[in-house]
């Protein structure tokens with residue numbers, strides 16, 4: 001196991017109270033596994049990623065543990081986490097492409113970053129160039145400023161950079177959302193290649209695009225309102241989902257070939273609950289077509305098959 | 318109804334506009350009432366520029382844009398205002414169209430002030446309620462709210478409602494759903510479907526081919542500023558003839574097919590050349606199906 005997360009709770013402190021963005025999340029990641037993390041906007045995907053690398057000032061680690069390669073991560077202890085960042089756990093943050101410093105040439109930026117970690121640019125330059133070439137970029141990009149590169153090129157630079165020190169775990173947060181389909185595919189396939197070549201051991205790919213993550217993930221986890229509601233091999237999530245929310249998400253996806261005239265796509269009625277005061281019992285209850293009286297109590301986690309877990313009262317039906 | 322005839326657009330770029338960048342090259346398209354025309358293609362291919370020209374937010378370098386046969390290039394304030402009664406646009410980021418310090422429904426009041434100053438308040442509220450119902454929003458839950466209290470989908474639908482207050486004929490929708498998550502997307506998309514059934518013509522700009530296919534009967538695929546393939550959506554998407562269109566379709570992530578199941582390499586494409594020479598002409602390869610350079 002690369003990563004084992006158990007009962008993780010991370011809240012945002014606000015004037016009105018705690019926003020329970022992660023409210024009891026447990027899962028594990030095997031060596032070499034790519035897991036996709038999907039769910040509607042605001043369900044806590046980015047919060048989960050950040051929790052494993054750096055809590056921002058308003059986040060609070062309330063409960064739970066994360067063990068990486070046999071060692072517990074000191075979540076919440078910023079100083080103790082620092083030596084692990086980038087080298088053991090690395091993240092490609094949401095919107096990272098636009099976060100590249102516009103006043104620095106790419107090479108200079110990477111050199112400064114390495115130096116801040118006590119590493120020498122000279123020692124890493126050959127490997128850096130080799131990996132840039134691997135993703136179809138010439139060494140010349142090191143002399144470019146970020147604005148001189150297209151979105152797809154920038155995203156590839158960010159990917160090479162974040163995996164340069166061969167971390168155990170890479171968290172890729174919405175790395176394809178801003179790209180056109182051709183670049184989306186290239187970037188997603190690069191993630192797989194990095195895993196295959198051993199640049200990273202395991203990966204969490206965060207997205208709200210299920211059809212994209214299905215292409216590259218071994219396992220998919222579906223999140224709803226701060227909790228994981230279903231986890232299964234990618235094929236199973238798409239072909240045989242059990243949780244009513246997963247089914248609804250898949251039902252909302254248009255496929256090439258489907259036309260407005262033939263069949264109307266269904267959106268999921270209603271809105272996710274606010275995480276300031278999440279409802280008791282099943283959080284999907286207000287929107288669930290199968291909701292029944294029992295759903296007023298917290299649903300159990302049911303292993304319907306080996307590797308397929310569902311948090312729903314009706315999972316076994 | 319709306320027609321672009323051999324439209325070209327060059328931007329001045331570089332210091333003091335010393336260079337030119339030809340962003341749209343010899344594009345001819347048309348939209349009939351009750352029709353959604355999708356424009357798809359890679360980033361930078363000129364899609365937004367076409368939308369901006371239709372909305373007169375940027376000038377046309379060469380060629381003409383006609384609405385019901387009349388050249389639309391406005392020659393003054395009054396003519397432009399009259400044009401905006403018939404043609405409106407909605408853009409990618411709904412948040413940027415609202416001023417965060419004002420309530421979101423101020424956008425409706427602004428329409429009354431500039432277009433219908435004679436309409437009484439009570440009657441105007443009734444009209445606003447009507448268009449909100451039309452975009453499936455509950456007036457009670459969106460009126461009187463600030464932008465940050467509403468979701469992206471709600472804000473986007475309010476912008477469409479504003480356009481409908483003017484009883485428009487053509488809507489330019491530029492990436493209006495790419496910021497929204499799957500479920501909200503479907504609501505906005507189905508709404509466009511209903512509007513087209515009521516006779517609205519929509520120029521639907523997107524890079525999501527599945528959505529284009531779902532909502533439009535005709536599609537235009539662009540690359541390097543020019544049209545490479547166009548025609549009935551069903552034909553173009555099931556039988557793409559241009560290598561760029563084939564690459565594009567092969568890249569779409571789908572649930573019934575994995576990229577890794579096909580070992581076909583992307584086809585080699587012509588590099589970007591001199592953009593000032595006319596692009597290869599379109600040839601009709603089948604009924605309602607045109608391809609460039611065959």
Ligand SMILES: Nc1ncnc2c1ncn2[C@@H]1O[C@H](COP(=O)(O)OP(=O)(O)OP(=O)(O)O)[C@@H](O)[C@H]1O
Nearest residue numbers: 012014019021040041042043044045046047058275
């Ligand atoms: N700084 C903050 N203060 C208070 N609440 C926050 C803060 N950041 C995020 N939240 C809340 O925490 C929840 C989870 O947010 P998060 O960014 O993890 O969602 P997400 O699943 O990544 O969404 P998206 O798909 O939009 O990126 C949301 O309800 C959000 O409103």
Ligand SMILES: Nc1ncnc2c1ncn2[C@@H]1O[C@H](COP(=O)(O)OP(=O)(O)OP(=O)(O)O)[C@@H](O)[C@H]1O
Nearest residue numbers: 328329330338340359360361362363364365366367
């Ligand atoms: N105001 C401007 N001045 C100079 N160049 C511009 C301007 N607006 C767009 N361009 C250039 O024109 C070309 C076409 O841009 P456009 O925004 O129309 O593309 P697009 O197809 O909408 O791309 P995307 O999918 O990324 O939105 C690009 O090369 C762009 O850099």
Ligand code: SF4
Nearest residue numbers: 282285288295312313
């Ligand atoms: S526990 Fe009940 S409400 Fe929740 S998803 Fe299952 S059936 Fe629906």
Ligand SMILES: [Mg+2]
Nearest residue numbers: 045046047094
């Ligand atoms: Mg996020």
Ligand SMILES: [Mg+2]
Nearest residue numbers: 364365366492
């Ligand atoms: Mg655009």
